Amino acid sequence: MKIEPARWLRAFGSWGAALAFLLALLPALVLAPATGAAAAGKPGATLSQQQAGKGGDITVKGAGWRPDALLMLLICGQATPARGVIGGTNACANSEGRAVTTDSKGGFSKKLPVAEPPKPCPCVVHIATVTGEQAATDVVFKVAGHPVAALPKPPPGGRLAVLSDARLEGSSGVLTWFGAPPGRTIVFTVGNLGSTPVKDPLFSLGTSHGVFAPQWEDRQWHGTVAPGKKAQIRLDAELSAGAHGDYQVAVKYAGKVLVEQPWGVGRPWGVTFFWLLLCVVVPAAVFRIGMAVVDKIRPRSARGTAGGAGRRRNALLPGPTVRRPAFRRPERAASPPGDGPHPSTTTVLPWFTPDTAPSEKYPSEKYPSENHPAEKHPTTKGNS
Structure with a gap:
């Protein structure tokens, strides 16, 4: 059997196209189970x-x-x-x-x-x-056995959907370090997927901590989102004073949660430093006040210097009184007239016999001296 070259080439071309198609389809067949597994990985x-x-x-x-x-x-x-x-x-x-x-x-x-x-x-x-x-x-x-009721109708107007991931803007100031309420602004972009405009939409802003449910507050955004248009929404969130830890900020519209954003709040270390300082200052102040009160109410004799207190204590104690003898300068006796110099004579008294020396005014008969001769008194003997 004779095969024409042109016919053989056409047949080979058909088989080549089929082989190329199978080779192109092989990756899709291999990846199909993986895609199914990925879809099955959804919670x-x-x-x-x-x-x-x-x-x-x-x-x-x-x-x-x-x-x-x-x-x-x-x-x-x-x-x-x-x-x-x-x-x-x-x-x-x-x-x-x-x-x-x-x-x-x-x-x-x-x-x-x-x-x-x-x-x-x-x-x-x-x-x-x-x-x-x-x-x-x-x-x-x-x-x-539980009652059944129709679901509430969605609010009239368009339908908002989130077009971008939410983010928190803002930072904490110095007052937050001392326990002031921390605040942030949550920012996200929504688009109107409906056929009518949405005017002044009412959002619900909630903050939660740990396993606790969020506390929702209504926040109205002023503006209009036309059909097929988008708008940036900015809502202010604020926590209580002294809040710290891991928080979650969520925004809900028409009963459906639109965005959720984690928020880590640092500990207000300024408050801790204040309490530590207070624990040091208050006892010191109480101690100073107590010492001032004690110094005020204690007896007056107990106050003063140590030397003064010692002198007052010695003055109050009974004891023998010693009198120091008085010092008197000795007097120089007048020398009698004569030819030559005469040695001067002075009366020296012992230190323990004060005020016992004879005086010129009252001469003593018992102790005559050459300067003060004893006066002769008439006696009965030998006198006529």
């Missing part, structure tokens, strides 16, 4: 029962969550997977909620008691992370 959960009454329990199993993550399980009313929990955690049976930690593969299994939420059904089992990166999912569940 999800299943329920052991789709309906149960109050007092029973169901088993919630999850997969695709972050490993070693703390999750919160709640039964909530007025909620659907499409619209989420419209009333927030206020529409959930919080007292009957349960917490569970995922394993190293991101899976979990936990029994959840069935309770009636404060809002009517439709109801869901709401699973959400407590800390770290936020993730949540809702599984339809019916509480037997």
Whole structure:
């Protein structure tokens, strides 16, 4: 059989095209399971029962969550997977909620008691992370015997959606270091996906700390977002005085959480320094005041210098009194007239016999001297 070259080339070209097509399709076939696995990695959960009454329990199993993550399980009313929990955690049976930690593969299994939420059904089992990166999912569940009501209608107007990641702007000042309330501004961009403009939308701003539910406050943004347009939203958030630790700031619109942003607040070390300083200054001041009071009320004789106190103490003590003898300069006796010089004679008294020397005014008969001869007195003998 003879094969023409042109025909052979056409056949080879057909087989080459088929081979090239298979080679191009091979990566897609290889990556398909990986894509399915990635899709399966999205956080999800299943329920052991789709309906149960109050007092029973169901088993919630999850997969695709972050490993070693703390999750919160709640039964909530007025909620659907499409619209989420419209009333927030206020529409959930919080007292009957349960917490569970995922394993190293991101899976979990936990029994959840069935309770009636404060809002009517439709109801869901709401699973959400407590800390770290936020993730949540809702599984339809019916509480037997619980009333059912229609969901509230969304607000008239357009439909806002977040177009950019939220961020916190601002910084703490010196007063925050001493316990002043820290504040930030959360900034994000929204777009109007509806057909009518949105004028002065009302947002709900909530801050939460740890495992506590956020406290929501209404914040109205003044402006109009036209259909197909976008706008930047800026809302001010402020914490209480002395707040510190890890916080979460969330913004909700029409019952749906739009953005969530973590906020780490440093400890106000100025307050700690103030209390330490107060613990040192107050005792020192009390000690000084106490010493001043003691010095004021103690006896007057106890105050003064040590020398003065010693002299007063000696003056009060009884004891013998010693009198020092008086010193008298000795007098020089007059010398009698004569031819030559005569040695001067002085009366020297012992130091222990004061005031006993004979004087010229009252001569002594018992102790005559040459300067003061004794006067002769007539006697009865030999006198005629």
